[in-house]
Amino acid sequence: xxxxxxxxxxxxxxxxxxxxxxxxxxxxxxxxxxxxxxxxxxxxxxxxxxxxxxxxxxxxxxxxxxxxxxxxxxxxxxxxxxxxxxxxxxxxxxxxxxxxxxxxxxxxxxxxxxxxxxxxxxxxxxxxxxxxxxxxxxxxxxxxxxxxxxxxxxxxxxxxxxxxxxxxxxxxxxxxxxxxxxxxxxxxxxxxxxxxxxxxxxxxxxxxxxxxxxxxxxxxxxxxxxxxxxxxxxxxxxxxxxxxxxxxxxxxxxxxxxxxxxxxxxxxxxxxxxxxxxxxxxxxxxxxxxxxxx
Amino acid sequence: xxxxxxxxxxxxxxxxxxxxxxxxxxxxxxxxxxxxxxxxxxxxxxxxxxxxxxxxxxxxxxxxxxxxxxxxxxxxxxxxxxxxxxxxxxxxxxxxxxxxxxxxxxxxxxxxxxxxxxxxxxxxxxxxxxxxxxxxxxxxxxxxxxxxxxxxxxxxxxxxxxxxxxxxxxxxxxxxxxxxxxxxxxxxxxxxxxxxxxxxxxxxxxxxxxxxxxxxxxxxxxxxxxxxxxxxxxxxxxxxxxxxxxxxxxxxxxxxxxxxxxxxxxxxxxxxxxxxxxxxxxxxxxxxxxxxxx
Numbered sequence: 001x002x003x004x005x006x007x008x009x010x011x012x013x014x015x016x017x018x019x020x021x022x023x024x025x026x027x028x029x030x031x032x033x034x035x036x037x038x039x040x041x042x043x044x045x046x047x048x049x050x051x052x053x054x055x056x057x058x059x060x061x062x063x064x065x066x067x068x069x070x071x072x073x074x075x076x077x078x079x080x081x082x083x084x085x086x087x088x089x090x091x092x093x094x095x096x097x098x099x100x101x102x103x104x105x106x107x108x109x110x111x112x113x114x115x116x117x118x119x120x121x122x123x124x125x126x127x128x129x130x131x132x133x134x135x136x137x138x139x140x141x142x143x144x145x146x147x148x149x150x151x152x153x154x155x156x157x158x159x160x161x162x163x164x165x166x167x168x169x170x171x172x173x174x175x176x177x178x179x180x181x182x183x184x185x186x187x188x189x190x191x192x193x194x195x196x197x198x199x200x201x202x203x204x205x206x207x208x209x210x211x212x213x214x215x216x217x218x219x220x221x222x223x224x225x226x227x228x229x230x231x232x233x234x235x236x237x238x239x240x241x242x243x244x245x246x247x248x249x250x251x252x253x254x255x256x257x258x259x260x261x262x263x264x265x266x267x268x269x270x271x272x273x274x275x276x277x278x279x280x281x282x283x284x285x286x287x288x289x290x291x292x293x294x
Numbered sequence: 295x296x297x298x299x300x301x302x303x304x305x306x307x308x309x310x311x312x313x314x315x316x317x318x319x320x321x322x323x324x325x326x327x328x329x330x331x332x333x334x335x336x337x338x339x340x341x342x343x344x345x346x347x348x349x350x351x352x353x354x355x356x357x358x359x360x361x362x363x364x365x366x367x368x369x370x371x372x373x374x375x376x377x378x379x380x381x382x383x384x385x386x387x388x389x390x391x392x393x394x395x396x397x398x399x400x401x402x403x404x405x406x407x408x409x410x411x412x413x414x415x416x417x418x419x420x421x422x423x424x425x426x427x428x429x430x431x432x433x434x435x436x437x438x439x440x441x442x443x444x445x446x447x448x449x450x451x452x453x454x455x456x457x458x459x460x461x462x463x464x465x466x467x468x469x470x471x472x473x474x475x476x477x478x479x480x481x482x483x484x485x486x487x488x489x490x491x492x493x494x495x496x497x498x499x500x501x502x503x504x505x506x507x508x509x510x511x512x513x514x515x516x517x518x519x520x521x522x523x524x525x526x527x528x529x530x531x532x533x534x535x536x537x538x539x540x541x542x543x544x545x546x547x548x549x550x551x552x553x554x555x556x557x558x559x560x561x562x563x564x565x566x567x568x569x570x571x572x573x574x575x576x577x578x579x580x581x582x583x584x585x586x587x588x
Contacts, residue, residue, distance in 0.1 A: 033449065084406055107383075110455070112378055113451060113455075116410070119414065120442055120443040123435065134432045144421075146418055150328065158407060159323045161407075179324075
C-alpha cells in the first residue's frame with residue numbers, strides 16, 4: 001500500500017470511530033431510526049470531507065480533537081443529502097455503492113426521517129461538544145449551516161433539478177457545482193482552519209485550495225462517467241449521456257475537460273504553498289483525487 | 295378584543311417581522327426554494343413556540359432581542375416538520391389550514407428540499423447572530439438540536455408511525471407525545487430561560503411548566519377532534535376515530551380526558567408561581583390554550 005493510501009486508511013478509521021461514538025445503536029422504541037441512519041452513515045463512504053477538514057486544521061496548527069465534532073457533523077450532512085437525493089421523488093435510485101438505498105431498505109417514510117435526523121444530528125453533535133473557545137465554534141457552526149443551505153448545497157440541488165432534461169450553458173453548470181458540491185468542500189476546509197485558530201491569510205489560502213479542488217474533483221467525476229471502468233466505478237459508464245445530464249464532458253468535450261482538471265488541481269496545490277511541508281498530505285491527496293479511477 | 299388576544303397579536307406581528315428579516319424573498323437561480331419555504335412559513339401559524347420562548351425569557355429577566363434568532367429557528371423547525379409530515383410517504387395530506395400542502399403546490403422534490411432547507415436555515419439563523427455570550431448560545435443550540443432530533447420530535451414521529459393502525463397503551467401514547475410535540479414545547483421555554491440567563495431554579499420551573507402545558511395542550515387537541523366545531527377547527531371532526539388514531543379520547547374516554555386537561559394545566563400554572571406577577575401572560579395563555587376551540 002502506498003504511504004498516501006495508508007495515511008487515508010488511518011484517518012478513515014479515526015473518523016469511523018468518532019462517528020460510532022456520536023451515533024451508537026440504541027435500544028428504545030425509536031431504535032429503527034438509529035438503524036436507518038447508521039445503515040447509510042456506515043455504508044463505506046470515503047470520508048473525504050472530514051479528511052479535508054482534519055488536514056486543513058493540521059496545516060493551520062490544529063489537531064483532530066479540535067475538529068472532531070465538526071468533521072463528523074459534515075459527514076452526517078453529506079450522508080443525509082445522499083439519502084434524500086435517492087428518494088423516489090428525487091433521483092429515484094434503488095442502489096448506492098451496490099447496496100439497496102435507504103428507502104428501499106427501510107421504507108420511504110423512515111428514509112425521509114433518517115435524512116432529517118442526520119441533518120439534525122449534525123448540528124446536535126457540533127453544538128454539544130465542550131469547546132474551550134465557544135465563539136470559534138459558533139462561527140464554525142454558521143459556516144457549516146450556510147454551506148449546506150439554500151446558498152450552498154441545497155441551493156445547488158434546486159438549480160440542478162430545474163436544469164434536468166434541458167441543455168444549459170457552462171456558466172450554469174459551474175453555478176450548480178459551486179453550490180451543490182463545492183460549498184461543502186470549501187466549508188470543510190475553512191472550518192478546519194477556523195477551529196485551529198488560523199489567521200486571515202491562512203483561511204484565504206485554505207479556501208482557495210478547496211474552491212479549486214472542488215472543481216477539479218467534479219470534472220474528474222464527469223470524465224470517469226465516460227472513460228471509467230464499470231467494475232472499478234461500481235456503476236454503468238456513459239449513463240450521464242444516456243440520461244442527458246449536463247456535465248463538463250457533455251458541454252466542453254473530453255479533451256478540454258482533462259485540461260481543466262489539470263489547471264484547477266494546479267491552482268489548488270499552488271494555494272497550499274504558504275504552508276510549506278505541512279501541506280504534503282493535501283498536495284498528494286489532490287493528485288490522487290484528480291487521477292483516481294473511481 | 296380581549297387583552298390576551300391583543301397581546302398575542304402584538305407578539306405574532308413581532309415574530310413575523312423577524313421571520314421576514316431572516317428569510318426574505320430572493321431573486322436568484324434557486325428562488326423557488328425560498329418561495330416554497332416562505333409559502334409554509336407564512337401560512338398563518340399561531341407562533342405558539344416562539345411566543346412561549348419569548349415569555350419564558352421575559353419571566354427570567356430577558357427580552358425579545360435575547361431570543362429572536364432562536365424563536366425564529368424554532369418556528370422554522372416546526373414548519374419543516376409539518377411539510378415533511380404532509381408528504382405522500384408520510385400522512386399524505388393535500389390540505390393544511392385550508393391551503394394546498396407544500397408538495398401539492400411545489401411538487402414533492404421541492405417540498406422535500408424546502409423542509410430540509412427550513413431545518414438547515416433554523417441552525418443557520420441561530421448560529422449566525424452576534425451573541426454577547428457565545429457559550430450561552432451554544433448551550434441553547436444543543437438544547438434546540440436535541441429536542442428536535444431522535445430523542446425528541448423525530449423520535450416521536452418514528453414511534454407514532456410504528457403505532458399506526460394498532461391499539462397502543464396509554465403509556466405508549468404518552469411516550470409519543472412527550473417526544474413528538476412535548477420536547478419542542480419544553481425546549482422553547484428552556485431556551486428562553488437560558489438566553490435570559492436564568493438560574494437553575496428558574497430553569498426547572500420553566501421546564502416543569504412547559505412539560506405539563508405540552509400534555510394539557512395535546513389532550514385538548516384530541517378532545518377537539520371529538521367535540522370541536524368543524525368550521526372553527528377547519529378540519530372534519532371525528533377523523534381520529536375514523537382513522538383509528540390513538541388519542542387520549544380513544545384510549546381514556548372523553549370525560550377522563552377533560553379531567554386530565556384540568557390537572558395538567560393546573561400543574562403547569564403552579565410551576566409559574568415562583569415568578570409572581572411576571573407569570574401573568576403565560577398563566578392566562580395556559581387557560582386560553584386548554585379552553586380553545588380550534
